[in-house]
Amino acid sequence: MPNIEVHGVTKEQTAFLRKRLVNALKKASCAKEIVISFVSSEVVDLDGVRQPFLRLWMTGENAKKGLVKELVPLLDTIGFDIEVVELKAFAPKRK
Helix, strand or coil: CCEEEEECCCHHHHHHHHHHHHHHHCCCCCHHHCEEEEECCCCECCCCCECCEEEEEEEHHHHHCCHHHHHHHHHHCCCCEEEEEEECCCCCCCC
């Protein structure tokens, strides 16, 4: 399950950004598995300028499937820096 964390945006920007992310990601091969997490945080550089960014979390198994190469260009359309983090494991909830 790829998880896109959004850091450094205001509460007011959340709904607009959610729509942009959904539109950018809806054609991804793993679209049904993607979750988006909005993290309440202030991200600024040393001059106090806001520097929002996206953090893409996924397992090494998904990375090997080529999902990083697929998702990063789609996320790049948002115009934020993107961090990619590989998880060692993922344990899905029990059904």
